[in-house]
Amino acid sequence: MSDRKMRLGASVRGLGYHPTGWLDPDVPADGAINFNFYLDLAKTLESAFFDIFFLADHSAFFSPNIPEGALGRSDGGAEFEPITLLAALSAVTSNIGLVATVSSTFHQPFQLARQLGSVDHLSGGRMGWNVVTSSRDAEARNFGEEKILEKGLRYQRAKEMLDVCFGLWNSWEDDAFPRDRERGVFFEPSKMHPINHKGAFFRVDGPLSQPRSPQGRPVIFQAGASEAGLDFAASKAEVIYALQSDFDSARAAYASMKERVKKFGRSPDDIRILPGLMPVVGETRADAEAWKRQSQKDLDPIVGLQRLARHFGDLSKYDIDGPFPDEVKSISGISRSDLYLEQARREGWSIRQLYENAVISDQHLEVVGSPSDIADVMEKWFTEGAADGFNILPAKSPRDIHAFVELVVPELQRRGLYRTEYESTTLRGNLGLPDVPSPWV
């Protein structure tokens, strides 16, 4: 066990999770659509041997104008499409994994398998796919539907989507392309396997128009928290993003997921569980706390209320600093909203405290402190059965990425918890996950 190392990813869409990031004069306010901004992040993370450069995504701009006047007061609405951005970054990086969030609800498997497989080839085996099913009507309305597909059906579609993509990624044997000039044989027809899939959602003949990719297929990521999401993750995912903010429940969820994968004929070693972690780090604990206080002070209450609007509707009629109103209910239908509500009631938070404490870090573990404070928490979670590593969520990017890399990474290395060089040039290799052998050998 002593040589077990922590895996680290960073979720780096835009200017971070705190809505005030763009107000910092040292940050390019257009970061989300500025290639050099991402280039700097990718290089920084690669210099610290991160496993994963991760991009979240949605298929719409849906920031609500709730309360009235909130729209346009935080960054958003102008960002890259993740697969193309990661393809570009593949040319200027060499080890870090490149993971795109892509919806299984709004794509067709043939083209998606091509694009993701193509980036796996372009990057020499560093592609990952975070499979999301998308939950918003605003997204459905960009794809010809009034309402988002019902959750059960979304997961059925996601499952079939992965079955088709896996089939396509395996549609050529590893040695199907001898490219033999002497014999005049470019490929061996006997080593080609069309899939001829006919299912409830898709009919796809195949084969894919590219050889099997360096990793066999991209590494599959999943973050669902509902029962359907957990089963989907346990059956298909190799990296699981966990939404946990306290140690005991994180440890229970970790054990439960490692157990759950067995139900699908998989080994607990076939997955990596990475809880999200928002580190707010300073040279000293006091520095970190001051930085956090300043960020909260900079936050326009209308933006905080807007963040709550998706979960609870317009809360502007209530006293922002009074007790959390009893009549407020979740309106989103997602599990996260209920977690917020429970948390607010349990902690006795006001509306302001809820958005300051929870909604900005998005229900994930937040640690404010010195490098060793943060390393202590990470070490505990990692060594005591709650995590295989972490998905680092910068409150403000790139500030919190640079701070983590400069201050926390050396501390983790000093403790022998984290690598000092890459083990591999593929994402699966660095994560220490088993290879995906061709089914045709």
Place this chain on the structure above:
Amino acid sequence: MAPAKSATRQMKLALHIHATGHHVAAWHHPRSQIDAGSNPRHYIEMAQLAERGKFDLIFLADSLAIRLGDVKAKGRWPQYLAYFEPLTLLSTLAAATSRIGLVATASTSYTEPYNLARSFGSLDHLSAGRAGWNIVTTGNAASSRNFGRPEHFEHEDRYRRAQEFVEIVCGLWDSYDDDAFVMDRASGLYADLDKMHVLHHEGESFSVEGPLNMRRPPQGRPVLFQAGTSETGKETAARNADVVFMQQQSLERCRSLREDIRGRLPKHGRDPDEILVMPGMAVTVGRTEAEAREQHDFLQSKIHPDVGRAILSAELGYIDLPEMPLDEPFPLDLIPEIDGGVRSTAQALRRVVEAERPTVRELYQRYANGRGSHQIVGDAVQVADELEHWFRSGAGDGFIIQPAVLPGGLEDFVELVVPELQRRGLYREEYEGATLRDHLGLARPESRYARPALQDAN
């Protein structure tokens, strides 16, 4: 200061990349990169070389199926097989180049307009204004069977759907005015949402709400390319396209098609100079004519008869062709009847057969390099003479160069032909600007919302 150059019209050049080259036997040649289709380094080096040769753009064709046809033939002819998906490849090339345009083919039949608008908009942002979209409607059954349809859309349906698709995509790119993202730290206002436009498109084939989650692309909209010389194809090109790509073997036909297409622009409220017509040119250049001829003959000798038949089948719309004696005339009755809906490549092939009655071998050899395009085999002066002749005759505003073998054919073209064209003043010595529109001399389009008064008047 250098004296201003005379404003001679100069030709535009595109590099059309098929992984190992355009000749069906390219991969047999030692100067082709045999693992091209999964070798990013090969593409990066070609893109950088094309950029040193001041090419306007790189052009990637695409297919949504490997279109197997005859497996025996396909095993010897790896077109649309073992190759990168174009948008992802061009995104990689965007990071490795700084000036050259990046044009990918993408279908309006089997993608979602919202996703496509995002991908091309993203490429335009990644490359700081160098993206182009070659709009295709995809007319083969093999592709439809990868997307859940037993049959492909009919010709007219495809174009009607394509027109709606293109209008949605262009509308989505205009979701935000150029100055919508004010990012004013003092007032805390990131975006002025009065300058956001929600599309609310409800049409025959699509409904798309918008807005796109992206700033307006640097070029306003990526450059729109279209091929196809059917009546519907020409009409939609005149309506939408910035550049028309064609594969024709006769100068006269290119000239008349160019005039035809230009003549259709005014009725769409466009000036004929707002469109560029670029025929494909299958070029094999050597230090001497004999060297070029030797490479060409080597490639022609490597065409397996199964592959020869497969090429002709593809030109005729992927129909089944029987085995035929190679040195007898190609039977005219194997060519499908021409109706309004047939692909223009089949019409072009019929014209060749009717006019010249070639043997089967002669016919497939003619199509083996660059398919329907005009072929030039010669030394630098001969190649430049031919390009100059076509250019001055009004057959094209520039050419899509289709080297027989890659990267070898590109190395030769950049080393030998480019300096000859520059010496004649026919081709740029430096890029004129930063974006693909700058290179092509095309204006950055105004947003459809830029002049509300005019919109209301319509």
